[in-house]
Amino acid sequence: MIAPALGFSGDRPSLTAPIVVNPMDGAIAPTPIEFQIAQQLNFNVDNVRPSRGRAGGFSRGNACFENAMEALSPVALVPLDTSTDFARLRVETTVDAQPTFYVFLPEMDKSPEFAELLIFEQSEDNMEAIVHSQTLPLPQVVGAGSIPINIADDFALEMGITYRWTVEVLCSLEDRSSNVFAEGWVERVEPSDGLSAMLAQSEPELYPELYATAGHWYDALEALATLRQRNPNNPTLQNDWAGLLSSVNLGDIANYPLLNPVLNPVFPIPERPTSYNVDATPTVGG
Template identity: 35%
Template sequence: MNHLASALLKQQQIVTKLLAGIVAGLCFMPAIALADDDKAPSSGRSSGGRGCGSNTRPAANVPALILITPNGQSGKTVSPRPTFAWFVRDAAPVPLEFRLYEQDGDRFVLVQAIKDKRLRSAPGIMVLSANDGLPELTVGKRYRWQVELVCNPSRPSSNLFAEATIEVVPLQAGLKTQLARSRDHLDRAKLYAQANLWYDVLKTAFTPVRSTTRLQALRLSVLDQVALDPTERQLLKASSIHPIQR
């Protein structure tokens, strides 16, 4: 009986040591990051009012990152090469990353990620043309796009994210005819707006061209639909435009 009790005691000691080793090992394992497309809120805005390197919230709690989307909702386009734009609140430049996902069933699969040492945030509205390193999108497909402000490369959990969805739809015959009759790109933007094609209006509003009163009015109209309150509206409308050069 004493021999059996001794054997059981030794076995218990071995199990205790193994468990202690496992727990100690877990303490030194790096944190497991969530999939990139699970980090961002679906509102098209970064969470709260925190910015990179700041633990305090600025007045009015304006997000540090706002995607130029219709109040964070999904938008449509007939262009396989749309334009993407977002607002950056803070002046201090930080590395920036852009990702594009394609919907595959009930999940989104990464199509393209842009990580470039030269790609850094700038205060105001940053504009990325799909010609700059992004693949042509497919008609009938739904995509998710995401912007990340890299606050601390060694601590991903401190980075700021925002994301939105975009759907590429067929160009209807009636609209195609109307667009063909119009030579003025601002008149075409009105046709896109009537057809609820957000990203086509956005592309017209923020394509680098000579600024005119009509173009400025179009941009303000777009930003009006993005802002959630007067403070956001004021910041967005006063923003400089920064086309991304890659």
């Protein structure tokens, strides 16, 4: 059995406060390889933060899956902790003010044209406020795949703030509760001096390994996705992608294709509240 080309690993202790990732402070020495990355990432996590009311980072309604309830569900491409009864989401880091999120969309009974991206910030009084929203056209293709979600130019993550993001597939505008959505957590951090130095002197083929070694999930995933989009028929990159997703418990969707990016058109959607009481959300696994 061939080891995953690129992987995330590490301890996942008690489910308590938001996790704190300790990115590497020193220099990173790239391995002398063309691109087949053979090492497993030692991803250090102090704590684990559960997904708010969602097991495995998704919610599945009936509007999109009227006749295919046994099919795969939409899911955010973020590491899952499966060491407990219900899969939990961790707060993953990025060094990018506008990271790209990735969501796997299965083949659905309906062909929705749009999705909605929401980004939430949690306040000290346990309320979540929407700090960004945008409507996205979905690629009109047959079959399942993972899509990149690019944040619009008018919003940027602030340093050191933990955000929750959701992507809702708008199969129904009349009954939003019957739609499906995926979610993840993200925090923007400063890159270490060592990481910045190595990125400046390395070729893009090494970016996924550098980001992964530093513990920045979103940046490692985006760097590898960019290489795959430029070289869609490269079997080594396909293996690296499958290995990376499999190492974070996303093996079921690891071999599906990458779809084209979505843009941000003007599209009216029903008004929604601008803040939510976090305590009012369902419990994990509910």
